[in-house]
Amino acid sequence: MTEIKPFNSTEYMNHISLDCVIFGFNNNELKVLLLHLKYSKENTLPGGFLKYDETLEQAAQRIVKERTGLDNLFLKQFKVFSDPERSRSNKAVMDGIIAGTIPDPSFFENRFITVGFYALVDFLKVKPTPDFYSDHCDWVSLNTELSMLLDHKQIIQEAIVTLRLQLNQQPIGLKLLPEKFTMPELQKLYETILGRDLDRRNFQRKMLNYNILDKLQERKTGGAHKSPYLYSFNVERYQEALKDGLSGIW
Template identity: 50%
Template sequence: MTYTEQLNAFYKMVSDECVQGVSLDCVIFGFHDTRLKVLLLRWKGTHEWCLPGGFIYKTESVDVAAERVLRERTGLDQLFLQQFHLFGDAVRYNREDTWQRQKMPMPFESRGWPERTLSIGYYAVVDQTKVMPTADFMTDECRWWEVSDLPSLLYDHRHIVEVALQTLRLQLSWQPIGLNLMPEKFTIPELQRLYEAVLGRSLDARNFHKKIMGLHILTRLDERRTGKAHKSPYLYQFDRENYKKALISGNLSFV
């Protein structure tokens, strides 16, 4: 089947089986090498990138649709996923210009979709080391990009990433973001670098250590991070019960 034939089959499926005029866009955050990153797709035959997204089948809920999109792109199930915004401006982007940037092998009008589409934004936070980025037939590549160094994005996806990042920062003190972004075992400096990456600013190491340890949300393990030039630091893991209590009370704020 040619690419054009695949597209025609896809558009027919969306028209027949999906809710019209509504789509999903997922901002999938990962953390690795002290950097906060976002998972993006590169459109087929172009240098243009976009967020993972999709449509809602008539037989599924919005949340189930978002979980499906996340699973298709990461290979993971049961991740922290949060609906954060409805993007519904009358004109969200230049549609014909976007169509040309995508180098679609058919006229814009042939798609046969509504003139206006609302997008429900979700964000997910994942342990990046567990993700297997997966492209689809419309894209050539699926990979991580640093939030501070995003490529050219299609549609209004740059704005969607910006709103998702603002939401992530606001919810850092009462959603299990650290628990989902960090590996199972980590050092306190590594945890501090996560908070700094999300907040976009430096934190005082002594104050951070004092606050984190005072919350009793970490359990020190009888293991150390080896291979460091200086003294090998202890490894920690989250005490899930105390972590949950700290989130409920909002004590994880570093504003």
């Protein structure tokens, strides 16, 4: 249970909610897109409820589109959070009721099981858009210490663990990086997700051996030092390689 917006609760299924951990990569950092609630001043994940004719995946796409402007994103369920206490003492709901902005308080006071999704997006393509109940919507570095609504901090943690485990099975780089990128950028992404440094030369060798990158003629200019080459993913070969997983442990 997360997002609060003016809505008709009869459109939505009771007891089931979704929360989306939207990952972006910028400035050599992994970031998540968070909302900041007007009344309770808490940070929340973009989330929402399930309509009667939707799958959870469709609901997640809808929710993510409202916050990012983007369609058809890479989204994956990773865990259901079902602690009976998780939606108790929901400060955001209390404040909303006091402010008179929640049309159907009894709906929000129910117990909700939430399905966690993570999304991988191209940072630069996102237009962060707050909803009615939040005063802003921003990218937040994972290093930042934040006060989060309910169990949302835990949800983010679990999303990262999942991301790390699936690093060789999911198109992490393809989805998180722009069309063209440099080898050092790709390496930084892997290092950030894994939480440790990798050897520059070994990383490059291994990556190139996967045969999933196209080396472009262009170099990235404007940097302060030697211009690195630009690469792009060969989507076909990448997808093919992922079927068996990118071999090896990083």
